[in-house]
Structures are given as structure tokens and as C-alpha cells.
Amino acid sequence: MSLKLRFALLQTSLLFLILLGVNFFIYYLFIENNSRNETQNIERKAAKLLLQENVVQHPEYWENPFLLKDFLVANELIRLIGPDSTVQKEIYTDETLLQRPAKFIPATGTVSKLVSTDNGFCLYVQVPVMENERQIASLEIARKLVTLNDNVQVLFLALFYTTLGALVLSVIIGYIYASLVFNPIHRLAQTMESIERSGTFRRLEIQSTRKKDEIAQLGQTFNEMIGRLEQHFEQQKQFLADASHELRTPLTIIESYARLLKRWASNDPQIREEAIEAILSESVRLREMTKSLLTLADSDERQRTEWQEFELRPLVQATAASIQLTFDREVRLDLPEEDTPLKMKGDPEKIRQLLIILLDNAIKYSQLPINIIVREQPRHLQISVVDKGIGIEKDDIPQLFNRFYRVDKARSRKNGGVGLGLAIAENIVKLHAGTLKIQSEPDIGTEVHVRLPKD
Known part of the structure; x- marks a missing residue:
């Protein structure tokens, strides 16, 4: 079963449950309201029989029903029930009302009972007959609710066909709406299958009218992911080509x-x-x-090791001293006052590797002393490596982080470079959620600025 059809059926099922509850509520209110009105009518009739005609004291009314013609109507029963639940007197115009056995109900007020039978709804109302403040009998008036039965059938048919029409309409509208919603997902699946079969990267076309809904966001995310995958694929392809060439x-x-x-x-x-x-x-x-x-x-792989909080100052000092000793070159330090903490969270070994890469590049392309400048900011630490070397052309700066890229290949080979240092440095900075920027001018020098968060 397709997702669209499942969505339409689920929506229709929920609508069916809602309509079922609403229909039962309407049905209950309709029956309750009509039975209450009928009960009030019967109560008024019972009051007249007891107060005006005093049928209890006049047995001739029961022997000659004609005398009660103003009270006894079609589909009705009037009977007097004794304390032992025996019928003392009764007259009726519908025998089906006799199917319910007589039962004396001790009460101080009116008692009504709506009964559902094979012939429809019947209403039984008992009114106590009092003498010397004692109930001596009950006057029961029963009536078959013919009008209510007819109206209930009409109501049932109206609710049934209305519900059926609403459900059919819900299936159609739900399927159409589901198609509009899930078609982009279907196209997404088709695009993925096409990419898998052909090995080429394709993107989804996103309608301008749906740029803000969740499906469009899914498509945009997919396109961005495809863009990154394509970029990584091309970089990997270029990396393999460069690596094979360099090797x-x-x-x-x-x-x-x-x-x-x-x-x-x-x-x-x-x-x-x-x-x-x-x-x-x-x-x-x-x-x-x-x-x-x-x-x-x-x-x-970007697998974070266990970060630890460390002081950057001794790490910079030790690295600078090591570089000076190894290359016999002067490295000048510009650090904040000793009482200024330079603490950060990260991998100290990788930060040391980052400094070595930047200092190594500066030494290769400069004969003058190298400067390391560290500045403390509210949420970051900034490390700058500054040299007064040959500098870099502006057009070459964006390419410096590409693997195996070298501005002057002959000079780089002579200096032992392979074009991977800055790519490694960039990954270390990204791993620490920092930024790396290069500013350079030919024959003036180069400044590399690394900004790392403290936490």
C-alpha cells in the first residue's frame, strides 16, 4: 500500500471516528429532548386525570373508556398499578404497550422510562397516587412515540448519508492532498535511485510556491547535501590524482x-x-x-578526543623554543601579561601541530625573524604568525588550503614541502570550531590569524 493511500485512509479513519462521536451526540440529544417534551405532556395529562377527573375515585371511567376520550389518544395506555404491582385498572389503544410488565415504583414524584422495542420507542411515565400522605397506587401512562420513531429514521438516514458522503469526499481530498505532499518525496526517492544507478549528482527542482514548507526544506537540505557530496567527491578525486602525481x-x-x-x-x-x-x-x-x-x-574523520582545559602560553613558548633550536631561526613572542590566563579547551597536541605547521611555512619563505602574537578576547584566543617573507599573490590565497597546492612548486620541492600542511592546519582549526585567515602581500610578508574558542 502506497504512502499516499495510507495517509488518505488514516485521515478518513480519524474523520470517521470524529463523525461517529458527533452523530452519537446528535442522536442522544435528539432522543433526550423529544422524550423530555413527551414526559412533560404526559405529566400534565396525569395531573388532570388525578386532580380534575379524580379517576381513582370514579371506577366508571375505567369501565366506560368513552368517558376518557379526551385523555386517551391513539397508541397510548393508561393504567392504575397497586402496591403489589398488580394492575387494578387499565385502558389502552395499543396492545404493544402491554408487553412491558406493570411494576409499582414507590416515589414522591414522577418517574419516567424510555423503552426501545421492536416497534420503536415507548415512553412510560408513573405518577404516585397519594391518600392521607401515603402512596396507595401509581398512575402509569405509556405512549408509543410514533412521531419520534419516524423522525429518528429520517435523522438516521440523514446522518448516515452525510457521513458516507463526507468519508468519500475525505478519501478523494485526502488522496489528492497526499499526492501534493508526497510527490516531492517520491521525486526525492527517484533522484536518489538515479544517482545510485548513474553515479552522477542530481538536484531537486523546488517550486517557488513551496519554498517555506517542510517538504521544500527537505528538498533544500537534500540539494545542499548533494552539493557537499559532489564537492567532497571532486576533492577526493583531485586528491587521488595529486597524490598519485606527487608519489x-x-x-x-x-x-x-x-x-x-x-x-x-x-x-x-x-x-x-x-x-x-x-x-x-x-x-x-x-x-x-x-x-x-x-x-x-x-x-x-573529525573524531574528537577527550578535550581538556590547558594553558596556551607554555605550549606556545615551548613550540617556539623547539622551532628556534631545530631551524636556528629567531622566533619572537608577543604574549599578554603573565597574570592574564590563556586557557582554552581542546587537544593541546593538535594545537602544537598547528603552530609547527604555521611556523614551518613562515621559516621556509622568510629569512627574517618570525613573530607569534597571542591576544586574549572575551570568548576566544587569537594566535597570529607573522613573517616578512616573499608573500603570496592575492589570487593564490583561496587555493592554499587545497591539498598538494603549492604556489611555487619548484621552490616548494626544494624546501621539502608537499602541499599538505595548510590543509592539515585548516582541519585542526575546524575541529576546534575556530577560524583561520591568511593576509599576504608579495615582497612584504604574510600574516596567518587563527581564532579559537576558549570553551
Whole structure:
């Protein structure tokens, strides 16, 4: 069963239950109102019989029904019931009213009973007959409610056909409405199947009239997801192409020098030294590239380790000292006063890796001292790495975070770069819900600003 039909049937079922309750309520009110009116009419008749005609003291009324012709109408029963529930006197114009046995009901007021029989509704009303403040009998007047029975049949047919029409209309309207609601979902499913079969990325067309409803939001979310998937797919495709290209070069160099060693190394020590140096250099480069690729893949998983609160100041100081010792380059620190806490939550090892990447890039492309500036803000800490190096063209800055992208490939290869550092740095910053911005001008220098939340 389709979702549209199920929706229409569910809506119709709910409507049926509501109409059923409403119909029962209307039916009950109709019966109750009519029986109350009939009870009042019978009470007035009983009062006249007891007060005006005094039928209890005049047995001739019971022996000659003609005397009660003004009181006895068609489809009616009048009887006097004794305390032992025996019928003392009775006259009637409808024998079916005798089917209900006489029963004396001790009471100080009127007692009425609406009875449903095979012939329709009958109303029985008992009025106590008092003598010397003692009930000596009950005057019972019963009436077959012919008009009510006819009206009930008309009411039943009216309610039945009205309900039936409403249900049929509900099924039709519900199915049409369900089609309007679920057609976009059906198109979404078809688009997904098409993507699975063809391997191409497609997007849904969203009608301008439905841009604010939930179905349109679902379609927009799907399109955004497809856009991200397509972007990731293209990046992955480009990554594989770049990785294969980058790996091919050092492997080719290693293979070439290995063949050179095999052929000439025994006769020429200079060739042997050159080949060994080249193989060692490219092997180190391969190792660093593999390490960077694994780091990048690990950061892409975005699996948060257990965050911990740590002080950024000693981490920056230790990293700067390590870089100065390793590269024999001056790194200047500009930190807030010692009494200013620089606490944040995150992974200190990844923040250290981020600083090393930024400092390593600054050292490669600058011969002057590097500056690290840390500023404390209400909810963030800002780390800036500033160099006075060769700078970067404005058009190249947006591409710097792409994997294997290098502004000057020859210079980068000479410096040992593989074009993965800033991609790793960006992932570390994103993992900490921060931002990373680069400002640079050729022949002036580069500033890298990292903004990280404290919590």
C-alpha cells in the first residue's frame, strides 16, 4: 500500500471516528429532548386525570373508556398499578404497550422510562397516587412515540448519508492532498535511485510556491547535501590524482638512481654518493608525505578526543623554543601579561601541530625573524604568525588550503614541502570550531590569524 493511500485512509479513519462521536451526540440529544417534551405532556395529562377527573375515585371511567376520550389518544395506555404491582385498572389503544410488565415504583414524584422495542420507542411515565400522605397506587401512562420513531429514521438516514458522503469526499481530498505532499518525496526517492544507478549528482527542482514548507526544506537540505557530496567527491578525486602525481615523482627518482647505482656505482664513487643522497632525500620526502597523508585522513574523520582545559602560553613558548633550536631561526613572542590566563579547551597536541605547521611555512619563505602574537578576547584566543617573507599573490590565497597546492612548486620541492600542511592546519582549526585567515602581500610578508574558542 502506497504512502499516499495510507495517509488518505488514516485521515478518513480519524474523520470517521470524529463523525461517529458527533452523530452519537446528535442522536442522544435528539432522543433526550423529544422524550423530555413527551414526559412533560404526559405529566400534565396525569395531573388532570388525578386532580380534575379524580379517576381513582370514579371506577366508571375505567369501565366506560368513552368517558376518557379526551385523555386517551391513539397508541397510548393508561393504567392504575397497586402496591403489589398488580394492575387494578387499565385502558389502552395499543396492545404493544402491554408487553412491558406493570411494576409499582414507590416515589414522591414522577418517574419516567424510555423503552426501545421492536416497534420503536415507548415512553412510560408513573405518577404516585397519594391518600392521607401515603402512596396507595401509581398512575402509569405509556405512549408509543410514533412521531419520534419516524423522525429518528429520517435523522438516521440523514446522518448516515452525510457521513458516507463526507468519508468519500475525505478519501478523494485526502488522496489528492497526499499526492501534493508526497510527490516531492517520491521525486526525492527517484533522484536518489538515479544517482545510485548513474553515479552522477542530481538536484531537486523546488517550486517557488513551496519554498517555506517542510517538504521544500527537505528538498533544500537534500540539494545542499548533494552539493557537499559532489564537492567532497571532486576533492577526493583531485586528491587521488595529486597524490598519485606527487608519489610518482619521488618513486621515479628513486628508481632512476637505483638503476644508476646498479650500472655505474661500482666504477664511479661520485655517482654512488650522488645516487645515495638522492635516494635518501626522496625517501625522507616520501616518509613525510605519507605521514602528512595519514594525519590529514585522521583529521578528516573529525573524531574528537577527550578535550581538556590547558594553558596556551607554555605550549606556545615551548613550540617556539623547539622551532628556534631545530631551524636556528629567531622566533619572537608577543604574549599578554603573565597574570592574564590563556586557557582554552581542546587537544593541546593538535594545537602544537598547528603552530609547527604555521611556523614551518613562515621559516621556509622568510629569512627574517618570525613573530607569534597571542591576544586574549572575551570568548576566544587569537594566535597570529607573522613573517616578512616573499608573500603570496592575492589570487593564490583561496587555493592554499587545497591539498598538494603549492604556489611555487619548484621552490616548494626544494624546501621539502608537499602541499599538505595548510590543509592539515585548516582541519585542526575546524575541529576546534575556530577560524583561520591568511593576509599576504608579495615582497612584504604574510600574516596567518587563527581564532579559537576558549570553551
